[in-house]
Amino acid sequence: MGIEQKLGNMGVVTYRLEDLVNWGRTNAMWPILFGLACCAIEMMSTQAAHYDASRFGMELMRPSPRQSDLMIVAGRVSRKMAPVLRRLYDQMPAPKWVSAMGDCASCGGIFNNYAIVQGVDEIVPVDVYVGGCPPRPEALIDGIMTLHEKIRGEKLKDWA
Amino acid sequence: MSQNQLIVDKIKAAFPDAIEDIVSFRDEQTIVLSKDALKGVCQLLRDDEALQYNFLSDICADDLLPEFPRFAVNYHMYSLVNKHRLRLRVSVEDPEDGPITLVSIWPIASWLEMEVWDLMGIRFEGNGGLRRLFLPEDWQGHPLRKDYPLGYEEVQFSFNWQEIDAKKPYAKD
Secondary structure: OOHHHHHOOOOOOOOOHHHHHHHHHHHOOOEEOOEOOOHHHHHHHHHOOOOOHHHHOOOOOEOOHHHOOEEEEEOOOEOOOHHHHHHHHHHOOOOOEEEEEHHHHHHOOOOOOOOEOOOHHHOOOOOEEEOOOOOOHHHHHHHHHHHHHHHHOOOHHHOO | OOHHHHHHHHHHHHOOOOEEEEEEEOOEEEEEEOHHHHHHHHHHHHHOOOOOOOEEEEEEEEEOOOOOOOEEEEEEEEEOOOOEEEEEEEEEOOOOOOOEOOOOOOOOHHHHHHHHHHHHOOOOEOOOOOOOOOOOOOOOOOOOOOOOOOOOOOOOOOOOHHHHHHHOOOOOO
């Protein structure tokens, strides 16, 4: 059934390196554990058996920034949390991506006041915004697939 | 004699000028004290055999702007022996010259006073450890005061999207 039947005994596959690297990056993208509020419940649900994020190679939520590629900011970020978030982002090795999950992380949401950062994009560059309060697991998976779409179009030298 | 009346009698006997007002609502008693008498009264409430308010459960403050005196500090205490609650209230005119610290009576007062200072800016006399507890260390001002700006951001709609977007401080990579 696999590629080897179609290729016979050739033993060689030619492919564009860029596409191959991007394919690898999209299919083993480990997120950092960054549940800050109620959105984290939906993130856990995405992870669990019903929605099964391991279909996208995301079965491992890493508690260490050094082993993760994607930061899903799930919840509102307070001004006190902001430097912590930035430090964890800086500790992640490149290539790295950020997804702002939910209204609070995207734009402050209902917490329009002095204590909450009005959108996590003030602290870290965000690749994908997922709307909703909180977004359902389907929405988060859609955000992840949108991110995959974005990564497939990236050039190797973007991260060089 | 009810516990509420007993407290008042004991305080009046020991400190005749301490009580400024007594507010009672559904058997819940608030005693408004003069600022100077606070520490003596608290010592009495904790040490008296019949009262034994050995648990200071909370300290909180009110900002009554534009009234004068502007601030008031409330002390909530509980007697684990008598299972009775009591609230003391002290008016504060100048937040820099707040009530005396109660650390020597209830050690927990240290952190509760720190919280009040952090959010309301009332400086407790004698509490040397006042620092930021909930807010970041470099925070300016005291956000629970009524004259503190809420600091909200205008909501982006399609008609003002670009205007707000231009002012928004986006992060660099």
